[in-house]
Amino acid sequence: MRKLSDEKILDLIRSVHEPDNRDALTYLYREYFASVQKLVVNNNGSVDDAKDIFQDGMLAFYNQVRQQQLNLNCSIKTYLYSICRHQWLSALRKRKVNLEINDHEPYVEKIPGIERAIFADEREVLIASMLDQIGEACKKILLYFYIDRYSMNQIMELMQLSSVPVTRNKKMHCLNKLKKLVFENPVYKNNLRD
Amino acid sequence: MAEHLSQEQIDRYLLGRLEGPELRAFEQQIASDPLLGQEIERQKALLAGMQAYKDQEILRTLDQIHAEVAVETQEKEGKVIPGRWFLRIAAILIVLVLPLGWYILFYQPLHEHLFASYFQPLELHLGTRNQESPVRLTKAGQFYIQQEWKEANTLFEQYLSEHPLAYQVKLYAGISQMGSGDYTEAIRHFETILERKHPLYADQARWYLALLYLKQKNLSSCKQYLKVLQKDPQADHHEDAKSLLEALER
Numbered sequence: 001m002r003k004l005s006d007e008k009i010l011d012l013i014r015s016v017h018e019p020d021n022r023d024a025l026t027y028l029y030r031e032y033f034a035s036v037q038k039l040v041v042n043n044n045g046s047v048d049d050a051k052d053i054f055q056d057g058m059l060a061f062y063n064q065v066r067q068q069q070l071n072l073n074c075s076i077k078t079y080l081y082s083i084c085r086h087q088w089l090s091a092l093r094k095r096k097v098n099l100e101i102n103d104h105e106p107y108v109e110k111i112p113g114i115e116r117a118i119f120a121d122e123r124e125v126l127i128a129s130m131l132d133q134i135g136e137a138c139k140k141i142l143l144y145f146y147i148d149r150y151s152m153n154q155i156m157e158l159m160q161l162s163s164v165p166v167t168r169n170k171k172m173h174c175l176n177k178l179k180k181l182v183f184e185n186p187v188y189k190n191n192l193r194d
Numbered sequence: 195m196a197e198h199l200s201q202e203q204i205d206r207y208l209l210g211r212l213e214g215p216e217l218r219a220f221e222q223q224i225a226s227d228p229l230l231g232q233e234i235e236r237q238k239a240l241l242a243g244m245q246a247y248k249d250q251e252i253l254r255t256l257d258q259i260h261a262e263v264a265v266e267t268q269e270k271e272g273k274v275i276p277g278r279w280f281l282r283i284a285a286i287l288i289v290l291v292l293p294l295g296w297y298i299l300f301y302q303p304l305h306e307h308l309f310a311s312y313f314q315p316l317e318l319h320l321g322t323r324n325q326e327s328p329v330r331l332t333k334a335g336q337f338y339i340q341q342e343w344k345e346a347n348t349l350f351e352q353y354l355s356e357h358p359l360a361y362q363v364k365l366y367a368g369i370s371q372m373g374s375g376d377y378t379e380a381i382r383h384f385e386t387i388l389e390r391k392h393p394l395y396a397d398q399a400r401w402y403l404a405l406l407y408l409k410q411k412n413l414s415s416c417k418q419y420l421k422v423l424q425k426d427p428q429a430d431h432h433e434d435a436k437s438l439l440e441a442l443e444r
Contacts, residue, residue, distance in 0.1 A: 002430055004393055012393070019359050022255060023393060026362065029259045055256045059249055127243020128250065146241050147248045149209060172201060178240060 006076045013065045016154055021062075028058060032077055035105055036084045043101050044092065053091065057084040067149055074108055082107040126188060130181045138174035145171055208237055261331050262362050309409045312438055315341065315369050316398060331363070338366055343373035361387050365395050368402060377406055397423060397430035404435070417442060 004012075004027055012024035033054050040050035060083055064070040072079060085107050092101075131139045141159060144150045150158070156167040182188055206212050207220055224231045318335055334349035350367035354360060368383035380402070387399035404419035420442075423435035 002394060002397060002428065008393065019361075019390060022259070022359055023361070025252075025255060026259050026262065027394060029256070051260065055253060055260075058256060059252055062252060063245075063249075123239060124243045124246035127240060128247035131244065131247050143244055143248055145205075146209070146244050175201070175240075179236070182240065182243070183236060 006072075009076055010065055010072075013062060016148075016150065016158060025058065025062065028061075028076070028080065029054075032080050035077070035081060038104060039081070039085060039101070040088055042104075043088065045088065049088075049091070053084050053087050056087055060087075066147075074106075078106050078108060081105045082109075123188070126185070127178075127182050130178060130185070133181060134174060134177045137170075138177060141167075141171050141174050142178065204234065204237060207234070208241060258357060258360070262360055303411075305408050305411050305413070308438065308441055309405060312408075312434060313372070313405050315373065316365065316402075318366070334366075338370060341373060343370045346370040347374060347376075361390065361392050361395050365398055365402075368399070372402060372406060377410060381406055397426075400429075401431040401435065404438070408438075413442065 009024050009027060012020045012027075015021060033050075036054040036057070037047060037050040040053055041047060045053070057080055061070075061076075061080055074082075085101065085103070089101065131142070134142075137159065141155060144155045144158060145152075152164045152167050152171075155161075155171070156164055159167065159170075161167045161170060203212075203220065207217075212220055224234055315338070318338055331349070331353055334346050334353065337343075337346035337349065347367055347370035350363055350370060353363055354367060357363065364383045364387055368380045368387075371377070371380035371383065384399040384403045384406070387395050388403070390396075392399070400419045400423055404416045404423070407413070407416035407419070417439065420435040420439045423429045423431050424439055426432060429435070
């Protein structure tokens with residue numbers, strides 16, 4: 001298969017077209033999973049550990065690129081390996097096993113912004129489940145705006161809405177719908193509110 | 195909470211788009227207005243929930259990809275039959291049936307002869323570990339390797355009906371249809387990949403389309419696809435396209 005440059009991979013991840021995002025993930029998986037698997041399996045881990053670590057690393061990398069929080073000073077290969085190495089070290093620390101890692105790839109020590117917990121807490125899970133109850137269009141608009149960080153113009157085009165003000169109103173309406181659903185939910189009110 | 199404060203300002207704050215004096219002024223406002231502070235906390239919670247939703251979506255996609263992508267180590271473990279076998283088997287067959295082959299070729303029209311010489315099923319790269327649809331894809335892969343095209347294709351199509359964006363599987367489905375002689379469906383798959391200008395599989399789709407048209411004796415369409423591959427030295431099948439074009443010109 002044809003090699004993609006790092007620049008092209010980043011373009012595909014940043015694209016507003018979902019198939020492009022998927023292509024980039026597929027490519028990264030094919031190219032770099034084996035290396036991370038080798039890292040984990042050679043350092044007290046199993047093949048399943050490798051899959052989890054790699055997918056968590058890919059998710060962190062993907063979110064950083066999409067949310068423009070990535071300052072890449074090395075190749076994507078080195079960066080992904082470094083994220084996964086970092087995650088694997090954390091996992092080993094939790095398991096209280098040997099922290100000496102045998103590396104077979106170059107890596108960078110400091111990776112800012114990946115400390116965020118990958119697993120959602122109970123409150124986040126509840127809110128996530130509410131997203132499925134506000135309708136497909138509303139869910140998409142909110143995710144496009146708050147998570148993908150698309151502009152109103154881009155959202156207008158993706159959702160085939162008539163104008164930016166219409167899009168803005170629709171987004172506001174959807175946000176209020178979600179707020180009502182979440183904050184008036186008894187489980188949230190009684191157990192999960194800070 | 196100040197009435198004039200717009201959702202737009204809150205959004206800019208939450209998305210980290212306020213800077214310098216504007217950010218400081220907003221933070222002061224939050225500190226001095228408990229209602230605003232409460233609203234910000236509520237909306238931060240919503241954002242965290244949305245991020246959790248999106249993360250789960252991406253992890254599901256990664257699980258699907260895991261089933262589709264070749265993993266070198268799995269190949270080493272023997273879970274996927276390495277595609278090099280195709281070449282070895284082909285080489286053995288060529289040696290064993292050479293005398294008969296010469297006889298058949300003598301009567302074969304040129305385009306049939308060229309098709310037979312150039313058509314090789316693409317080396318299979320499909321992972322075997324997946325939580326959602328491992329069995330179907332693995333079985334499809336086994337049928338594909340054994341060149342049991344109809345069985346492979348049925349399973350590839352079932353997988354595609356659930357995962358219409360799995361372009362790699364689409365490519366294998368197209369090749370299986372080529373193998374079983376269903377050229378119209380094969381063309382449809384390859385053209386979908388080309389329409390998407392898929393960065394990984396477009397060259398492969400172009401190559402197999404060229405072969406399909408060669409098989410159907412539509413030489414102008416065949417050459418049209420070959421010329422695209424010939425022009426790009428980085429393209430998959432660049433050398434194959436060059437030599438096939440030369441053969442056709444002769």
